[in-house]
Amino acid sequence: MLEDSDIQRIARLTPLADVLASFDLAIMPVVPREEALSRATGLALAADVIAQTGHPRSALALRDGFAVRSEETLDASSYAPAALATKPARVDAGASLPEGVDAVAPIDAVQMRGATAEALSTVAPDEGVLLPDIDAAAGLKLRLGGAALRRIDVALLAALGVERVMVRQPRVRVVCENDGAIAASAAALIASAINAESGLAITQGATLEAALGDETTDAVVAIGGTGSGRNDKSVRTLARLGKVAFHGVAIAPGETTAIGSVKSRPVLLLPGRVDAALAGWLTIGRRMLARLAFRLIEDQPFAAELGRKITSPLGLAEVVPVRRRLARVEPVAAGYLSLQSLIKAEGWILIPADSEGHQQGARVIVRPWP
Incomplete structure (x- = not known):
């Protein structure tokens, strides 16, 4: 006993x-550690991720087409083609632009007549072009310390040449x-x-x-x-x-x-x-x-209108599971939360200790389950 x-x-x-x-x-x-970017998904950054160089370093084609000088295409149309001074280089999306050009014309916007090339439409300066440093300038903070690395972060940082990051x-x-x-x-x-x-x-x-x-x-x-x-x-x-x-x-x-x-x-x-x-x-x-x-809690809460009154005891912070009903949310349990109520719930709200609950129609913040 x-x-x-x-x-x-x-x-x-x-x-x-x-x-x-x-x-x-x-x-x-x-204590933070250095980790390969490919293995860091979901981990908390221990330091800002900073672009070491600009990206792109030189102008790139944003589409497949012909590298042209935009001024030569001024007022061009299919009825009145504009002759180009030289035969334009064919470029693929992602390729560096040749010297002396400032735009990429769509493939169908240029026609060849023997050794002569003609523009069939006007192409604006920088059209179809990714200019230097547009993706990121050197020194730019790409992701701040304290944030969790998302899958999209890993993909984009890899595209910018980042290989290793400091994490906790x-x-x-x-x-x-x-x-x-x-x-x-x-x-x-x-x-x-x-x-x-x-x-x-x-x-x-x-x-x-x-x-x-x-x-x-x-x-x-x-x-x-x-x-x-x-x-x-x-x-x-x-x-x-x-x-x-x-x-x-x-x-x-x-x-x-x-x-x-x-x-x-x-x-x-x-x-x-x-x-x-x-x-x-x-x-x-x-x-x-x-x-x-040392990370931020990055919930994805949403505000919703309460479809039914919730009564809560003063002095206790209460976790209340809720589920959606049309455009509102309603509690599925209080006090003891049965397993079936937790399964039915789509998230939870927290009633502060100094509150006796919420009236029907009140706006509440719903947080997702883990």
Whole structure:
């Protein structure tokens, strides 16, 4: 039988804003590394990416056609062709322009009559031409440090000749402290979210005690064992091997979430329920990971009108899943978020702790699930 002193208890619920504010002082970015651009998709840039040279360096053809001097095509038409002084060079899209020309006429805009060439339409100066430095001038900041590299960034930077970039990728040990499919699925979800937001989730089997002692990682996230159950011991384990900064956060669901550290590495202990673990990750875990990667949280939220009133308890920041209904969104659950409600939901909104909810018709910000 457990002694009363062995039971994990929450003395008070710390406001979410206080927990998040502590991150700005307590969590330091991980050491950056140089990485091949081709392997850096999704990672957080540790420094601005700067164009070393202008692109293109010389004028290029933007289309297939003939390289011409635009002044020679003035007033040309199919009824009154304009004779060109010399036979124009045929150029393909992407080729450098010959000296002395300033435009590329479409193929059908030039006709050959023996050794003579004629323009059949007027071509403006620089028409069909990519001028030097239009893509990027030397010294231009192409992508700022703190941003995650998107697939399009990688493609365009490669086209501009960038081969290597400085990145940060926090290594996060993810541990499942509860048995059963529910906690395991929550752990898999959190690990997937870490990988999607510039981190590297390490999920090979390990106990929380072993994870806390593993100094090759930058942070630890454990799922389960944060409540007052007979087998719950995550918070006591962290207190024994490190430091517990907060146990009990004013979020719903997810009140038993705990935050602390072991040496300089942050530790996030999430409840074993999927909905509670998800709420803890969305409100706290993402901020922790963003601080480690020193990156912006680049959501793609959208504003929507609320189709049904939401009532929320004062003092708790509440995660509410919502789904679209015609031009509005409506809540699908509150309090305990069932698995089926999470599946039906297309995103979530956060009700601040100082709000009692939102009235029907209110404008809310909907954020996507991880």
